[in-house]
Amino acid sequence: MTDMGALRKAVTAWAAGGPGGPAQDLADRLLVHTVVLLEGPSDAAAVDAMAARHGRDLAAEGVCVLPMGGAMSVGRFADLLGPSGLGLRLVGLCDEREQNFYARALKRVDAPPHSLFVCAADLEDELIRALGVSAVTELVEAEGESRRLQTFLQQPAQQGRAAQQQLRRFLGTKAGRKIRYGRVLVEALDPARTPAPLTGLFAAL
Numbered sequence: 001m002t003d004m005g006a007l008r009k010a011v012t013a014w015a016a017g018g019p020g021g022p023a024q025d026l027a028d029r030l031l032v033h034t035v036v037l038l039e040g041p042s043d044a045a046a047v048d049a050m051a052a053r054h055g056r057d058l059a060a061e062g063v064c065v066l067p068m069g070g071a072m073s074v075g076r077f078a079d080l081l082g083p084s085g086l087g088l089r090l091v092g093l094c095d096e097r098e099q100n101f102y103a104r105a106l107k108r109v110d111a112p113p114h115s116l117f118v119c120a121a122d123l124e125d126e127l128i129r130a131l132g133v134s135a136v137t138e139l140v141e142a143e144g145e146s147r148r149l150q151t152f153l154q155q156p157a158q159q160g161r162a163a164q165q166q167l168r169r170f171l172g173t174k175a176g177r178k179i180r181y182g183r184v185l186v187e188a189l190d191p192a193r194t195p196a197p198l199t200g201l202f203a204a205l
Contacts, residue, residue, distance in 0.1 A: 003030055004059040008066055015068075015076050020085070027086050033062045034205065035081050037074055037092040037102070041067045043123050045182035047093070050198055053186065056205075063205055064088075071098035075105040082109030091115045093201050095122040115204065117197040124178060125168050126195035127185040133163045139184055140170070 010023040044067040
């Protein structure tokens with residue numbers, strides 16, 4: 001496990017009721033000054049891929065990318081990591097429907113309002129819109145999932161849905177698929193078409 005991976009594990013254990021000492025020690029040793037609060041691992045995969053595309057080593061810069069396992073946990077993580085906890089700078093990336101949870105948590109710990117970056121539906125939706133339906137379909141085919149996609153599109157529940165909605169739903173139908181495509185979609189992006197929430201996030205780091 002990498003050192004930053006150990007820190008993520010220690011913080012997650014702390015949020016679940018464990019001791020805070022291990023997280024404090026690791027954060028101090030790694031010179032962490034900023035935490036990116038993310039809903040889940042697919043968002044983390046996309047952020048990590050974007051960092052690699054820009055030639056940035058976030059861990060070496062003192063930035064911890066932290067998937068929390070759901071937006072409902074943001075208040076707990078903000079309390080532990082913000083001014084009343086480890087004293088770290090907090091930034092967040094979230095879906096529009098979870099914006100209020102993030103905003104309240106970050107306001108409570110006095111994080112500035114411009115530290116939150118919001119995706120219209122979710123990050124996958126932002127990436128699909130940036131790339132276009134045809135390009136994303138080609139990426140799915142290149143990943144060897146053409147037959148799975150076609151089978152999925154023939155399901156009655158998908159009839160009448162817009163192609164973008166169908167692709168977004170497809171990415172969430174199998175465990176691990178959203179994580180995989182978080183990386184794949186970012187790696188295929190034209191930098192000029194990077195979704196605004198990602199552009200804003202990286203400008204803040």
